Amino acid sequence: MKVTGYRSRTTAHDWGRLIGDANGVMPRTRTDVPVLILETDVGLEGVGLGPHGDVERVFGAVDGADPRAAPALYDRMLNQVFKTGHAGATFGTVGALDMALWDLKAKAADEPLWRTVGAADRFVPGYASGLDIALDDDALARLYERFAERGFTAAKLKGGHDVERDRRRLETVREILGHNTSRPALMVDANEAWNRAQAVRFVTALERTVDLTWVEEPVRRWDAAGLAAVRHGVRAAVATGENLTGLEQFRPLLDADAVDVVQVGSVWGITHFLRTAAVAHGRDLPVSPVAYHANPLAAAAAAVPNHLSCEVQDFTWPIGLTVDQEIADGGIVLGDRPGLGIEVDEQRLAPTRAPRSATGPHVRPDRAGLRLVPDP
Structure with missing residues (x-):
């Protein structure tokens, strides 16, 4: 072939x-x-x-x-x-x-990819992650009620602007997931929006009433010293790595003891995930796949001994794709379709790519990390 x-x-x-x-x-x-x-x-x-x-x-x-x-x-x-x-x-x-x-x-x-890479179990534990910063309180509750109905006991919320708003939202989700467990795992993702002092102050304020499992990307992805400072300044674990493009970019963070949960972006491929997971395992650190695109790393995650939890952002698939997965029991149940389990109906795909938006989460604000007080 x-x-x-x-x-x-x-x-x-x-x-x-x-x-x-x-x-x-x-x-x-x-x-x-x-x-x-x-x-x-x-x-x-x-x-x-x-x-x-x-x-x-x-x-x-x-x-x-x-x-x-x-x-x-x-x-x-x-x-x-x-x-x-x-x-x-x-x-x-x-x-x-x-x-x-x-x-x-x-x-x-x-055979399905999870078999090819050596997994013994088709189930991949996950956590709910709704990319939810734009939702009002009612819409947030409705979204995480849907996750709770599918058995999720952990959730990651987008935050970083207003500590009291983030606290209220985390407490809302804690109550919703509390129907499935007495101790929901709650995480907050700042997407590199803070400097190290802001991160420690913000997370410390949240931790007065919320038991955070981890804080994600509190400072810039490459800031090993900053991540280490945050790690030692808060109770929550520090998670990062989804935007690191190459195994060598993890080395400074690992050498500085700056990360507790090693994350890998879903679009960087299977080999990168497997190698990053092996390096993390050598440091007794857990690994967690991040982002969506039909959860392509889930099959590889099922095979590594240090997989912690896979980010689950939605329940449906991109237009024209059918994916042999079920979102249930608080995670991803992989199917038996050979390969990744993704079938493409090219007749239903968009004929052209939409122009890149000049605004959105992929554009870093000019004053990110440079504000004396968080934005309301």
């Missing part, structure tokens, strides 16, 4: 609500989902999800190769771009290609 080509498509996910974080809110309820389809000479096709704008530059590393050598091809892709670097958008392209290669590897074996 050889890789012979690719097709790049775009679809959308309709959240049915506005989503965002401390940096901003998306202007529409639909967001783009890039889809990469790898073709082979035997008719099998592999699916990768996530931005892949550098695919023309990177594809040569896998063209003509047997996709069953996915880990080796991952290194070949990194080698292909080593002079210019693989961080950022290029790493997303590597991740999408890697995901599609693993999808093909499992399809060639006629």
Whole structure:
């Protein structure tokens, strides 16, 4: 079997609500989902999800190769771009290609990916995460009631502007999830909106009444000293890593003892997740996949010994995709469809990519981390 080509498509996910974080809110309820389809000479096709704008530059590393050598091809892709670097958008392209290669590897074996990577159990524990900063209190409660109905006992809320608003919202979700457990796990995600002093003050204020399991990305992703300062200044664990584009970017954080929960973004590929999980395991640290795009890392998460919990952001799938997963029992139940379990109906995909919004959570505000008091 050889890789012979690719097709790049775009679809959308309709959240049915506005989503965002401390940096901003998306202007529409639909967001783009890039889809990469790898073709082979035997008719099998592999699916990768996530931005892949550098695919023309990177594809040569896998063209003509047997996709069953996915880990080796991952290194070949990194080698292909080593002079210019693989961080950022290029790493997303590597991740999408890697995901599609693993999808093909499992399809060639006629088994679901969770079997291919060695998992014994199809269930992946998860936590609820509604990207909910734009929701008013009533809408927030309705959303997390839906998560509670599916058995969730843990939730992560977006916050970081107003400590009293965040406290009220966390207490609301604590009460809702309290129907499933006497001690819900509650997390808050600041998405790099604070400096280290702000982070300690904000989290310490919350912790007067709320037992936080972790605080996520309290300061900039690369600020090892800042993350370590926050870690030693609050009771909650510090979680970070979803925006680190390469295994080497974790090294300063781990050396500084700056992270308690090692996170991995869902769009960076299967190989990156497996390697990051192994490095974290060597430090006795748990690993947690972050973000959505049909939960492609869930299959790999089922196979690693130090998986903690997988972020679950919604109950439905992008338009034109059917995904062999069930959101139930407080997590993800993986199916038996070969590969990632994702089928693509290209007739239903969006024909063109929507223009990139100039506002939203992907745009860092000018005064982020530079405010004397949080924004109301």
